[in-house]
Amino acid sequence: MKSFNKLSGVVAPLPQVNIDTDAIIPKQFLKTIERTGLGKHLFHEKRYDKENNLNSNFILNKAPWDGAKIIVAGDNFGCGSSREHAPWALLDFGISCIISTSFADIFYNNCFKNGILPIVLEEKNIHEINELALEGIEISINLEDQQIIAQNKIYKFEIDPYRKHCLLNGLDDIGITLETEDKINLYEDKLNNKKWHVPDKI
Amino acid sequence: MKKTLFDKIWEQHVVDERQDGSSLIYIDRHLVHEVTSPQAFEGLRNNKRPLRRPDLTLAVADHNVPTENRIEGIKDDIARIQVETLEKNIKEFQVPYIPLMDSRQGIVHVIGPEQGFTLPGCTLVCGDSHTSTHGAFGALAFGIGTSEVEHVFATQTLVQKRPKTMLIKVDGKLSVGVTAKDIALGIIRNLGTSGGTGYVLEYAGEAISNLSIEGRMTLCNMSIEAGARAGLVAPDNKTFKYIENRPMAPKGDLFEKSLEDWKQLPSDNGAHYDKEIKIDADSLEPHLTWGTSPEDVLPINSEVPDPNKLEKESLKNAMQDSLDYMGLIPGRPLTDIKIDKVFIGSCTNSRIEDLREAAVIAKGRKVNDSVHAMVVPGSGLIKEQAEKEGIADILIEAGFDWREPGCSMCLGMNPDQLKPKERCASTSNRNFRGRQGRDGRTHLVSPGMAAAAAIAGHFVDVRNFNLK
Numbered sequence: 001m002k003s004f005n006k007l008s009g010v011v012a013p014l015p016q017v018n019i020d021t022d023a024i025i026p027k028q029f030l031k032t033i034e035r036t037g038l039g040k041h042l043f044h045e046k047r048y049d050k051e052n053n054l055n056s057n058f059i060l061n062k063a064p065w066d067g068a069k070i071i072v073a074g075d076n077f078g079c080g081s082s083r084e085h086a087p088w089a090l091l092d093f094g095i096s097c098i099i100s101t102s103f104a105d106i107f108y109n110n111c112f113k114n115g116i117l118p119i120v121l122e123e124k125n126i127h128e129i130n131e132l133a134l135e136g137i138e139i140s141i142n143l144e145d146q147q148i149i150a151q152n153k154i155y156k157f158e159i160d161p162y163r164k165h166c167l168l169n170g171l172d173d174i175g176i177t178l179e180t181e182d183k184i185n186l187y188e189d190k191l192n193n194k195k196w197h198v199p200d201k202i
Numbered sequence: 203m204k205k206t207l208f209d210k211i212w213e214q215h216v217v218d219e220r221q222d223g224s225s226l227i228y229i230d231r232h233l234v235h236e237v238t239s240p241q242a243f244e245g246l247r248n249n250k251r252p253l254r255r256p257d258l259t260l261a262v263a264d265h266n267v268p269t270e271n272r273i274e275g276i277k278d279d280i281a282r283i284q285v286e287t288l289e290k291n292i293k294e295f296q297v298p299y300i301p302l303m304d305s306r307q308g309i310v311h312v313i314g315p316e317q318g319f320t321l322p323g324c325t326l327v328c329g330d331s332h333t334s335t336h337g338a339f340g341a342l343a344f345g346i347g348t349s350e351v352e353h354v355f356a357t358q359t360l361v362q363k364r365p366k367t368m369l370i371k372v373d374g375k376l377s378v379g380v381t382a383k384d385i386a387l388g389i390i391r392n393l394g395t396s397g398g399t400g401y402v403l404e405y406a407g408e409a410i411s412n413l414s415i416e417g418r419m420t421l422c423n424m425s426i427e428a429g430a431r432a433g434l435v436a437p438d439n440k441t442f443k444y445i446e447n448r449p450m451a452p453k454g455d456l457f458e459k460s461l462e463d464w465k466q467l468p469s470d471n472g473a474h475y476d477k478e479i480k481i482d483a484d485s486l487e488p489h490l491t492w493g494t495s496p497e498d499v500l501p502i503n504s505e506v507p508d509p510n511k512l513e514k515e516s517l518k519n520a521m522q523d524s525l526d527y528m529g530l531i532p533g534r535p536l537t538d539i540k541i542d543k544v545f546i547g548s549c550t551n552s553r554i555e556d557l558r559e560a561a562v563i564a565k566g567r568k569v570n571d572s573v574h575a576m577v578v579p580g581s582g583l584i585k586e587q588a589e590k591e592g593i594a595d596i597l598i599e600a601g602f603d604w605r606e607p608g609c610s611m612c613l614g615m616n617p618d619q620l621k622p623k624e625r626c627a628s629t630s631n632r633n634f635r636g637r638q639g640r641d642g643r644t645h646l647v648s649p650g651m652a653a654a655a656a657i658a659g660h661f662v663d664v665r666n667f668n669l670k
């Protein structure tokens with residue numbers, strides 16, 4: 001996994017609430033067996049018209065936001081389907097930080113598995129960042145210090161220390177878990193007494 | 203210490219506690235489908251890791267599969283490659299698999315319980331958010347992303363933060379024509395789509411005990427639409443009866459011994475929940491969504507809401523936007539809304555009981571000429587049973603299009619899709635924009651309400667259909 005430390009860039013404002021993963025990456029693009037290449041389909045139904053031409057009104061199609069690295073969004077971002085294609089598409093487009101008042105659980109988890117930093121801030125602060133985003137002003141994120149630096153203002157944010165550690169170092173969760181494999185073995189030894197541990201074959 | 207059902211399952215599955223407060227949780231059952239697994243298998247291969255417990259894993263293709271002329275195979279090349287990739291992967295990693303042409307094939311959340319793979323007290327995951335369905339058996343079941351699928355493949359565990367618990371007590375009795383789907387929609391109306399975030403919901407109370415297992419699955423299925431990753435119902439005799447003699451469930455002596463364990467699972471009297479809410483079943487009515495989020499929901503005898511009555515500018519705009527998308531005019535009765543399509547199916551409402559509910563309404567009536575109505579059973583076994591019971595004949599006679607099992611128009615990854623502006627009465631779980639087809643308009647309802655709308659050509663109160 002790619003590590004995340006510092007990031008500076010333009011912020012795309014998507015103030016709608018409940019932006020779901022169907023909207024982030026529609027189903028027709030879930031047929032891929034790869035993780036990459038989804039960026040061009042990010043927010044497909046907003047970004048393209050019915051004839052598949054770029055919709056020039058949509059924020060991600062306009063300069064400077066077409067090069068945005070950060071999104072500032074309304075409440076409950078990433079709700080709905082568990083598809084990890086949503087963070088893959090964001091990342092492939094170039095977005096690696098999302099700021100909102102709240103995120104849906106599964107999406108929130110999926111971000112960390114892919115080197116994306118989701119930041120939760122209060123509504124008032126979201127509003128301020130949204131204003132800067134609309135003007136195309138760049139902001140900076142510093143994960144180590146848990147800070148957003150926007151013009152002359154600093155916003156602190158909270159993050160789980162383990163997740164921060166993994167993100168800063170680009171650590172692979174599976175590798176970490178396998179370091180304690182003996183504990184899994186031990187648990188499974190006990191489990192074998194459990195009546196229903198293994199299902200019958202179909 | 204008094205414990206909730208959730209506490210008991212959680213504590214039995216902790217493999218390791220980490221310093222940061224997260225836990226490594228053992229996973230007893232892992233369901234796999236074609237859409238969210240290819241990159242996870244690829245990850246195993248790239249890192250030369252084995253799949254730790256194929257014997258606790260079960261795979262099936264459901265999202266991409268055609269629901270007619272299946273014998274001709276999948277015509278869409280990319281969809282076919284995805285199913286073929288699953289077939290290649292399950293061979294390489296020795297994962298039990300239900301093939302596409304097998305009568306047991308169906309939607310992953312339907313076949314798990316049907317095969318006895320889902321059991322009380324187990325932890326069950328799948329790369330699909332509606333895994334919450336399996337909570338109906340008192341299993342801690344939740345959806346995960348593809349990286350987590352890979353984590354379970356490699357370690358049979360997941361790193362999780364202990365969620366909070368919420369008790370949703372539904373007391374009283376449902377009136378005729380009001381179903382588990384209406385409880386679910388009523389709860390989402392109450393909680394909103396993020397009210398359950400961070401919680402595991404436990405449904406209890408008289409109305410829940412009275413629900414069939416199928417109804418409990420419908421209810422738990424929609425937990426995710428309230429933001430909760432999991433919903434739970436305590437196992438009882440109905441649960442045990444459902445499980446007994448299922449192909450993958452424990453048998454004979456083993457079953458009896460398992461029963462002893464399972465009977466210990468229900469929450470202790472007076473156990474602590476982080477939050478409790480009450481819903482009165484007597485007051486629930488058949489529900490219908492009018493907007494583009496499951497929380498945009500009202501009882502059938504309401505009017506299309508008016509954005510001008512909202513104070514907050516952002517909410518006003520959001521509602522107007524939804525109404526524009528849905529092509530609805532504020533103040534008009536919901537029963538005036540005409541429909542073009544009906545979809546009875548999905549892991550929410552495609553089980554035998556749902557099809558029976560639709561058949562009761564359809565019997566001796568005809569689907570309105572202006573409507574195309576599809577019924578997509580949740581599995582091949584349900585399809586067979588419905589055909590044996592005569593339900594299929596009733597539906598076909600009434601003019602319903604009787605299909606082969608799969609996810610179908612729930613998300614339209616296969617050819618079953620809405621055309622722009624087509625309006626659908628759907629028994630599925632998400633009315634998101636474009637979910638059932640670009641610019642398609644989805645209204646979520648129960649199977650009875652969907653069947654009634656099919657016949658009337660517009661939404662109606664199913665209770666006006668001479669129900670007993």
Ligand code: SF4
Nearest residue numbers: 332548549609612613
């Ligand atoms: S039926 Fe719909 S919600 Fe259920 S698993 Fe299939 S696509 Fe997902």
